[in-house]
Amino acid sequence: MNSSSIKRNPSIVIVGAGMTGILWAIKLQEAGITDVTILEKANKLGGTWRENTYLGVACDVPAHMYSYSFEPNPDWSHVFAPGAEILAYFDRVAKKYGVAEQINFNESVVSSVYDNAKWTVTTSKGNRFRADFVINCTGILHHPARPEIAGLESFDGDQFHTAEWDHGVELKGKRVGIIGTGSTATQVIPNLAKSAGSLHVFQRTPQWILPLKNNRFSEKFKQSLRMNPKKIERLRAIYSWGMRNIITRAVTGEKLPAALLSIACKLNLRLGVKDKALRQKLTPDYKVGCKRIVISSIFYRAMTQKNVNLVTDQIECVVPGGVKTKDGRIHELDTLILATGFKPTAYMRPIDMQGRASQTIDQAWKRKIVTYRSVAMPGFPNNFLMLGPNTPTGNYSVIAMSEVQCDYILKLIDGWRRGEYDEIDVSEETAKNFSAYIRRGMGKTAWASGCSSWYLDADGDPILWPYSWERWEQEMAEPQWEHFQTRKVVAPIAMNDTISA
Ligand code: NAP
Numbered sequence: 016m017n018s019s020s021i022k023r024n025p026s027i028v029i030v031g032a033g034m035t036g037i038l039w040a041i042k043l044q045e046a047g048i049t050d051v052t053i054l055e056k057a058n059k060l061g062g063t064w065r066e067n068t069y070l071g072v073a074c075d076v077p078a079h080m081y082s083y084s085f086e087p088n089p090d091w092s093h094v095f096a097p098g099a100e101i102l103a104y105f106d107r108v109a110k111k112y113g114v115a116e117q118i119n120f121n122e123s124v125v126s127s128v129y130d131n132a133k134w135t136v137t138t139s140k141g142n143r144f145r146a147d148f149v150i151n152c153t154g155i156l157h158h159p160a161r162p163e164i165a166g167l168e169s170f171d172g173d174q175f176h177t178a179e180w181d182h183g184v185e186l187k188g189k190r191v192g193i194i195g196t197g198s199t200a201t202q203v204i205p206n207l208a209k210s211a212g213s214l215h216v217f218q219r220t221p222q223w224i225l226p227l228k229n230n231r232f233s234e235k236f237k238q239s240l241r242m243n244p245k246k247i248e249r250l251r252a253i254y255s256w257g258m259r260n261i262i263t264r265a266v267t268g269e270k271l272p273a274a275l276l277s278i279a280c281k282l283n284l285r286l287g288v289k290d291k292a293l294r295q296k297l298t299p300d301y302k303v304g305c306k307r308i309v310i311s312s313i314f315y316r317a318m319t320q321k322n323v324n325l326v327t328d329q330i331e332c333v334v335p336g337g338v339k340t341k342d343g344r345i346h347e348l349d350t351l352i353l354a355t356g357f358k359p360t361a362y363m364r365p366i367d368m369q370g371r372a373s374q375t376i377d378q379a380w381k382r383k384i385v386t387y388r389s390v391a392m393p394g395f396p397n398n399f400l401m402l403g404p405n406t407p408t409g410n411y412s413v414i415a416m417s418e419v420q421c422d423y424i425l426k427l428i429d430g431w432r433r434g435e436y437d438e439i440d441v442s443e444e445t446a447k448n449f450s451a452y453i454r455r456g457m458g459k460t461a462w463a464s465g466c467s468s469w470y471l472d473a474d475g476d477p478i479l480w481p482y483s484w485e486r487w488e489q490e491m492a493e494p495q496w497e498h499f500q501t502r503k504v505v506a507p508i509a510m511n512d513t514i515s516a
Pocket of ligand 1: 074075076156163194197307356467
């Protein structure tokens with residue numbers, strides 16, 4: 016049967032209404048799939064951009080690249096758009112496609128259970144949805160990681176994680192401490208430095224920083240993009256080229272881009288921090304790209320402000336009045352901010368997901384998280400994961416990655432629509448072979464060069480894609496059908512299950 020053949024209309028549950036959930040809703044409309052339920056735990060869409068409202072929140076991927084390919088936006092205010100603007104963009108796109116009305120807000124998924132080619136999805140409202148497919152659009156960096164520091168709860172002042180920013184807390188003129196110097200902290204710190212009376216930055220490991228300037232776009236420039244959308248396409252292509260050919264190639268082991276990137280970061284530090292002692296404290300002892308490269312042209316300037324104190328003595332504990340470091344000093348604080356990152360491998364959890372033979376996802380992933388091509392999980396037929404492990408490299412647009420994954424999964428669903436199978440997944444062996452393929456690419460990458468980061472799992476295996484972007488796109492262009500196992504559960508398919516394509 017070809018794609019113009021009679022098609023079944025599957026029922027699909029989308030979990031989450033962030034960037035990937037909205038994308039799915041639009042793509043399913045395009046595909047003519049109408050039986051779609053979108054479940055969103057919060058009262059608003061937007062995922063990470065709804066959750067993260069910290070001072071200075073922005074996307075460090077150029078905005079014209081961090082947009083859906085089919086919804087270019089001439090109105091981005093800056094090269095790296097602020098979080099609120101990105102949230103407004105998703106809101107606008109969701110409204111334009113009528114996605115917003117499709118979303119069941121304030122309804123989180125409690126469990127999804129598989130039986131005989133159907134998923135039963137139970138929600139916090141006690142509703143049960145029966146679906147042929149479940150797509151987990153639950154994001155990657157979602158659950159805040161709190162540091163295991165003794166006495167953290169004993170702190171007398173205000174304390175919050177960057178992903179749960181407390182806008183009610185006055186920071187102006189206050190003694191503020193921030194733990195962490197990752198991508199989030201480096202966006203917060205320059206803004207905090209402007210308002211806090213004193214700012215104590217507790218750094219465990221310094222970061223390499225690439226100084227890409229966050230220029231504001233003029234009205235004239237935006238108008239020229241509105242008049243000529245091809246210009247947006249060109250801009251997107253230029254950014255994508257740069258990210259792919261310099262950053263991605265550098266971190267996946269190509270020598271020339273790695274050398275260029277290394278020079279740029281080292282020069283930035285040399286020129287940005289004149290004070291030798293401070294520069295030394297800010298100098299990483301690992302290769303550029305081993306941890307996620309921080310993009311900022313303002314961080315070092317902030318670190319040299321008089322009211323900013325970089326603390327590199329390790330934290331011993333938190334006491335009611337502040338943070339005590341191992342040198343015995345107590346850094347007295349009014350507010351303590353945790354910029355300590357996220358649990359990167361939680362994925363769709365805490366959903367109680369039960370696949371074939373009632374195996375739970377926690378059981379399946381107890382030893383190690385294993386997927387096939389990031390999207391398929393052995394033992395969990397007709398259930399797919401967006402932005403799963405081994406989705407390509409950091410410092411690239413996750414929107415571009417999501418579009419590729421979405422098209423790939425749609426091809427798997429298309430086989431079901433054509434009536435070729437009712438159940439599709441991969442064997443454990445196939446998934447293990449895929450993991451081995453990922454591991455083989457690891458040796459060349461910067462991530463394996465000796466540092467600790469959320470890019471590596473407990474076994475030291477990358478949770479990113481260790482090859483080029485082009486290779487990923489090419490391998491994701493068509494499913495390798497021989498890697499999938501399919502089954503007909505109910506045969507023949509009843510004609511009243513069908514709609515015309
Ligand atoms: P992160 O990169 O994991 O950084 C966490 C920071 O907290 C690190 O500096 C870490 O130090 C420190 N830390 C953790 N536990 C600690 C402890 N017990 N004591 C002292 N320090 C501790 O987290 P993030 O900055 O939130 O960024 C996470 C990811 O979010 C990024 O890699 C990126 O993918 C994404 N992100 C993206 C953007 C964007 O613009 N696109 C912006 C923000 C975040 P160590 O380095 O020593 O572990």
